[in-house]
Structures are given as structure tokens and as C-alpha cells.
Amino acid sequence: MAGRPVCSYKRDEQMKDYTSFRIGGPVRVMFFPKCSAELTELCGLLRGYDITPFMLGKGTNLLALDKQLEMVVINTLGLNNIESSGDSGILAGAGASLKAVALFAYERGLAGLEFAFGIPGTIGGAVFMNAGAYESQMKDVVELTYAMNAETGVYVAEGAEQGFGYRRSRFMDTGDVVTAATLMLEKGDKDSIKAKMDDFAIRRRFSQPLDMPSAGSVFKRPKEGYAGAFIEQAGLKGFAIGGAQVSEKHAGFIINRGDATFSDVMSLIDHVRNEVFKQFSVELELEIKIVS
Numbered sequence: 001m002a003g004r005p006v007c008s009y010k011r012d013e014q015m016k017d018y019t020s021f022r023i024g025g026p027v028r029v030m031f032f033p034k035c036s037a038e039l040t041e042l043c044g045l046l047r048g049y050d051i052t053p054f055m056l057g058k059g060t061n062l063l064a065l066d067k068q069l070e071m072v073v074i075n076t077l078g079l080n081n082i083e084s085s086g087d088s089g090i091l092a093g094a095g096a097s098l099k100a101v102a103l104f105a106y107e108r109g110l111a112g113l114e115f116a117f118g119i120p121g122t123i124g125g126a127v128f129m130n131a132g133a134y135e136s137q138m139k140d141v142v143e144l145t146y147a148m149n150a151e152t153g154v155y156v157a158e159g160a161e162q163g164f165g166y167r168r169s170r171f172m173d174t175g176d177v178v179t180a181a182t183l184m185l186e187k188g189d190k191d192s193i194k195a196k197m198d199d200f201a202i203r204r205r206f207s208q209p210l211d212m213p214s215a216g217s218v219f220k221r222p223k224e225g226y227a228g229a230f231i232e233q234a235g236l237k238g239f240a241i242g243g244a245q246v247s248e249k250h251a252g253f254i255i256n257r258g259d260a261t262f263s264d265v266m267s268l269i270d271h272v273r274n275e276v277f278k279q280f281s282v283e284l285e286l287e288i289k290i291v292s
Contacts, residue, residue, distance in 0.1 A: 011029050032078055062288065154179070231276060236251065
């Protein structure tokens with residue numbers, strides 16, 4: 001691309017360095033915008049070359065091919081602004097970590113985001129997939145989403161316009177870029193907020209393999225029951241293919257034991273899905289995103 005770069009960039013960056021699975025090969029180029037203006041300008045430039053970029057936050061829900069990826073990536077972690085919006089709202093950029101936003105809410109005595117404290121992603125990714133935990137989800141707290149459409153430009157979606165459903169939003173269908181979100185919370189007692197955050201953190205440490213590379217829950221929750229429970233009942237807890245293993249701590253997680261390849265993980269995913277369907281007639285649907 002000719003002309004002045006609109007923001008910093010690097011060529012041949014390895015996706016394994018930007019994903020929690022620690023798997024993934026080099027990409028053509030990775031851009032690092034530091035504000036929404038840079039992001040808007042960059043997307044406009046790429047659109048002129050008919051290039052659809054891949055938006056990357058903390059990479060906590062991704063499994064990337066470990067070979068050359070012919071793609072242009074925009075790393076959104078520079079869009080990490082967090083500020084108050086009115087008495088009980090928070091405006092956060094797409095690259096702001098959920099943990100940082102949850103702590104920001106706690107410091108101001110705002111309740112409702114405690115569930116997100118331990119989710120290791122960003123606001124952009126969380127809104128995009130309507131992330132959730134402990135019977136709460138982003139749709140419960142997101143008032144406005146600021147997004148950008150390749151054809152029509154920047155817009156604001158609110159309420160039903162955001163199309164939230166179980167682990168999905170309208171932005172997954174349109175491919176629009178989430179740039180920021182306004183969260184509407186409630187005034188609360190700081191001690192109670194802190195206690196709830198601590199409780200969720202303890203429960204996560206006790207039940208999830210947080211000390212090993214993974215992409216979190218691999219499968220969505222089925223209509224009945226839990227994916228992890230079906231996988232465990234199928235006798236697959238601890239089952240491994242190559243460097244990929246069904247976690248012995250939580251069967252809903254697949255971990256990288258240190259040398260797992262993309263092929264190892266995909267083979268293990270296929271085996272788990274086949275076994276669960278064979279034994280329980282339950283089709284497990286992927287929650288993680290495959291980048292290949």
C-alpha cells in the first residue's frame with residue numbers, strides 16, 4: 001500500500017505471540033492503531049484496496065493456523081481508553097481489557113460487571129460475541145455500541161439494534177468493527193462488589209486450567225446440559241492428541257501442553273465432537289473462532 005502509514009505496523013508477526021493458545025503462524029501485516037481516528041482512517045484505506053482486515057484483541061478466543069496467513073490484522077489493544085459516562089455509565093474502547101473495566105467500575109462503586117472481572121478478553125471482543133459468565137452476559141450491561149461499517153462508516157447501535165443472543169451479536173453477521181461501548185451499571189456497595197469479584201476469581205482458579213495456554217471454553221453450551229459434562233461423561237477428560245489435551249481440570253477446555261499444533265487441536269476437537277455425538281446424540285458447537 002502506497003502513501004503515509006496511518007499508524008504503526010509490523011510485517012510477518014506470529015499469531016502465536018498474540019493468542020492465548022500460543023498457536024499461529026505469521027500474517028502479512030499487523031497494524032497497531034492507538035485511537036479510533038487512526039482505526040477509522042486505516043479501515044478506509046484498506047477498503048480502498050478491497051481488503052477486509054481481521055480484528056484482533058487479546059486473542060483469547062482464537063485458534064489460528066500455524067502456517068503463513070495471507071491476512072491483514074488490526075490489533076485493537078491501543079484503543080484502551082476507559083472513562084466515566086454520566087453517574088453510572090462507563091465508556092470503554094474496544095481494546096480495553098474486561099478486567100481493567102471491571103476494576104474501573106469497582107473503584108467508582110458501580111455494580112453489574114463483576115462477572116467480567118475474570119474473562120481474559122477485551123470490550124470489543126466481548127461485545128462482538130456477547131461474552132458472559134456466571135449467568136450474566138454483556139447484553140445485560142451494554143447500552144450503546146460504537147461500530148464502523150465498511151460502506152456506511154461509523155454508527156451507534158443501541159438496544160435491540162445490537163442483536164445480542166447467546167454468544168453472538170449483530171456484528172458477527174455484518175462484519176462491522178466494534179470501536180467502543182458504553183456500559184450502563186448501577187450504584188452499589190464497594191465491599192459487596194469486591195467480594196463478588198473475589199468469589200468469581202476464586203471459582204475460576206479452582207475450576208479452570210488458568211496456568212496452561214488455552215482459548216477458554218471450546219464449545220458453546222448445548223440446549224440441554226453442559227459441554228464439559230458431556231465430554232467428561234464420554235471419558236475424554238485428559239485425552240490427548242499430540243500436544244493438545246482435554247483439560248483434566250475442566251473438560252470444556254482444550255489446553256496446549258507446550259508443543260501443540262493447529263492440527264493437533266483440530267483433530268482433538270473433531271474427536272471430542274464425534275464421541276459426544278456418538279454417545280449422547282448431542283452436537284457440540286464451537287465457541288472459539290478458527291482462523292485459517
